Amino acid sequence: MVTDELIKRNVINLPRKLSLSEAEGLVEYIVRELPGEIRYHSSYHKTLFQKDGRLSIRDGAVDLTVHLKATISSHKRVGAFDTFQFLHSQSDSSRLDAIMFQLVPGWDLQEYRQEIIELWDDVRRLTEQYMKEE
Numbered sequence: 730m731v732t733d734e735l736i737k738r739n740v741i742n743l744p745r746k747l748s749l750s751e752a753e754g755l756v757e758y759i760v761r762e763l764p765g766e767i768r769y770h771s772s773y774h775k776t777l778f779q780k781d782g783r784l785s786i787r788d789g790a791v792d793l794t795v796h797l798k799a800t801i802s803s804h805k806r807v808g809a810f811d812t813f814q815f816l817h818s819q820s821d822s823s824r825l826d827a828i829m830f831q832l833v834p835g836w837d838l839q840e841y842r843q844e845i846i847e848l849w850d851d852v853r854r855l856t857e858q859y860m861k862e863e
Contacts, residue, residue, distance in 0.1 A: 735832070738846060741828040742827050743827055746825065747824060751825075753769075753797070763805070765803040769797060769799035773823075774793070793822065799814070
């Protein structure tokens, strides 16, 4: 069951919204500082249209959406690996405002292995460090 306690540990709310390239910079920082390995896929979707013979990108966040999903493993904790994705802002889908780790349906926080919870905490700590250093 998803509880407030689980969401509090599983989701990292970013202090400001990031562009896709800024999120990729954060991922690079995390993998360097963890240390570990991250395999990720990023993409964006945008709407183009023609108006008066010119090609344009439609104004408005709904027409540019970014995605970043990753698998992470820690070199300091054997068996510590998980997947996460950046969540885009409700007000601007071209910006990312949170990181959410994979949830197992029906599990409480206590059912996750300790090294996984510690990995979440490491990523949270490194994310906070990165955002302060910017």
